[in-house]
Amino acid sequence: MITISNQIEFRHFKYFLAVAENLHFRKASEQLYISQPGLSRQIKQMEEKLGIKLFERHNRKVELTKAGLYLQKELSLHFKKLNN
Amino acid sequence: MITISNQIEFRHFKYFLAVAENLHFRKASEQLYISQPGLSRQIKQMEEKLGIKLFERHNRKVELTKAGLYLQKELSLHFKKLNN
DNA sequence: TAAAAATACTCCATAGGTATTTTAT
DNA sequence: ATAAAATACCTATGGAGTATTTTTA
Numbered sequence: 001m002i003t004i005s006n007q008i009e010f011r012h013f014k015y016f017l018a019v020a021e022n023l024h025f026r027k028a029s030e031q032l033y034i035s036q037p038g039l040s041r042q043i044k045q046m047e048e049k050l051g052i053k054l055f056e057r058h059n060r061k062v063e064l065t066k067a068g069l070y071l072q073k074e075l076s077l078h079f080k081k082l083n084n
Numbered sequence: 085m086i087t088i089s090n091q092i093e094f095r096h097f098k099y100f101l102a103v104a105e106n107l108h109f110r111k112a113s114e115q116l117y118i119s120q121p122g123l124s125r126q127i128k129q130m131e132e133k134l135g136i137k138l139f140e141r142h143n144r145k146v147e148l149t150k151a152g153l154y155l156q157k158e159l160s161l162h163f164k165k166l167n168n
Numbered sequence: 169t170a171a172a173a174a175t176a177c178t179c180c181a182t183a184g185g186t187a188t189t190t191t192a193t
Numbered sequence: 194a195t196a197a198a199a200t201a202c203c204t205a206t207g208g209a210g211t212a213t214t215t216t217t218a
Contacts, residue, residue, distance in 0.1 A: 074165075082158075
């Protein structure tokens, strides 16, 4: 049985990668064609579900945590293979 | 930009793999702890979104189509890498 | 004081359940 | 006659939008 998707959905990965790329929630939200609050909530939810902080928010500056950086690498590697 | 998840979610992959493994909707639904109609609908939706038939339903016998077989192989390879 | 993310609220799309029907053997 | 999937109908969860607040440089 596959377990990951009981918690995390594609949406989360997609959103995460957009924020990780932009390091800016508003810009990422525009790129994703969703609202900034919606994006913030989903990232927060993702962090809660994983029990891991993915971003450090020092106002006017968003950074990836170590865990976030690791996840970004992993996803960049494997995520795209599922797009045929 | 990642595109796949605008249509398909983890849920679909998970459900698909369960049916592909069991070749039986009811058994697969039990394994997934969801109802048989819910599973049938999600698989149907997945096929519609992909525009590809994944299973042949001859009553009392479910078979993977060629496309389904291919997808099963691909997912078996890549899907699990996303589980840390 | 302004730029950015978080919170409050609301709404609605849809995943999923129960009951039933259809289908083929 | 029965086993299995599909369909009909309904409900409730949660994703997402707008408006606003909080935060810090």
